[in-house]
Amino acid sequence: MGCSVADLLGWLDERFPPQTAESWDTVGLQVGDPRARVERVLVALDPTEESLEEARRKGASALIVHHPAWIGPIKSIVKEEPVGKIIWMAIQGGVSILCVHTNLDRSSGGPNDLLARKLGLSALETLGCGLGRIGDLERPLTLEELCKIVFGELGPSRIVGDPRKMIRKVAVICGSGSSLMEEAKRAGADALITGDVKYHDARQAQAMGLAVIDPGHFATERILVSWLAHSLREVSEERNWGLEVLEFQGEKDPFWVP
Numbered sequence: 001m002g003c004s005v006a007d008l009l010g011w012l013d014e015r016f017p018p019q020t021a022e023s024w025d026t027v028g029l030q031v032g033d034p035r036a037r038v039e040r041v042l043v044a045l046d047p048t049e050e051s052l053e054e055a056r057r058k059g060a061s062a063l064i065v066h067h068p069a070w071i072g073p074i075k076s077i078v079k080e081e082p083v084g085k086i087i088w089m090a091i092q093g094g095v096s097i098l099c100v101h102t103n104l105d106r107s108s109g110g111p112n113d114l115l116a117r118k119l120g121l122s123a124l125e126t127l128g129c130g131l132g133r134i135g136d137l138e139r140p141l142t143l144e145e146l147c148k149i150v151f152g153e154l155g156p157s158r159i160v161g162d163p164r165k166m167i168r169k170v171a172v173i174c175g176s177g178s179s180l181m182e183e184a185k186r187a188g189a190d191a192l193i194t195g196d197v198k199y200h201d202a203r204q205a206q207a208m209g210l211a212v213i214d215p216g217h218f219a220t221e222r223i224l225v226s227w228l229a230h231s232l233r234e235v236s237e238e239r240n241w242g243l244e245v246l247e248f249q250g251e252k253d254p255f256w257v258p
Helices: 005-015 049-058 082-093 111-118 143-154 178-186 199-208 217-221 224-238
Strands: 028-031 040-044 062-065 096-099 122-127 132-142 158-160 166-176 191-195 211-214 244-247
Touching: 005 028, 005 062, 005 096, 005 224, 028 082, 040 049, 040 224, 049 062, 049 082, 082 096, 111 122, 111 132, 111 166, 111 217, 111 224, 122 178, 132 143, 132 178, 143 166, 143 191, 143 211, 158 199, 166 178, 166 217, 178 191, 178 199, 191 217, 199 211, 224 244
Parallel strands: 040 062, 040 244, 062 096, 166 191, 191 211
Antiparallel strands: 028 096, 122 132, 132 166, 158 211
């Protein structure tokens, strides 16, 4: 039982076509031998020392992640440097690293749909060339009321906007989505929920009259791990691979609030 790394990559390319990734992105097989056999897979958000150690400890010979181990060309692989350490650990541990990033973000049913439905949005439409969703609240809420829902589902957030502002239509963009603020506003969004909002983005949102809720990059994307693992279990059963698919439970947001 099991499959090859190439089999895994083939399914990922079918489900999340690499040509749909952003031009700057690095997706696909980042480290590993396409011919290597896989019987156990670990799914995680990030390729870190912790996730690689978990893969090694659990006997997983493939690590499927959302965020690339690196983006752009690599000039050198030095064991003591962050990227070099990840590559070194993966090779020494016999763990292949496969990445689905912005191609996964654009997928139907993927993280943006998951987040939108988690927050109770309906009548969903695509936003930002597929990189986000926009939908309607079940009933109009004040920004303060919407924040309480977001807090309950995703945790503490930074807020831009008047807490009394009425919100009817909401845009969601998993990860870093502040570059699509103007598009969200043009699409009729009263509020945008995304991560990694910078100071000047916040000022721009204020000027546009767009409320922003920023629960952080990690909080908006962590739900995709279980969904991706479930999708892999389904295809493993369909193709008779018999894979054991594990979800990395030890990931934490690198930011913390005292």
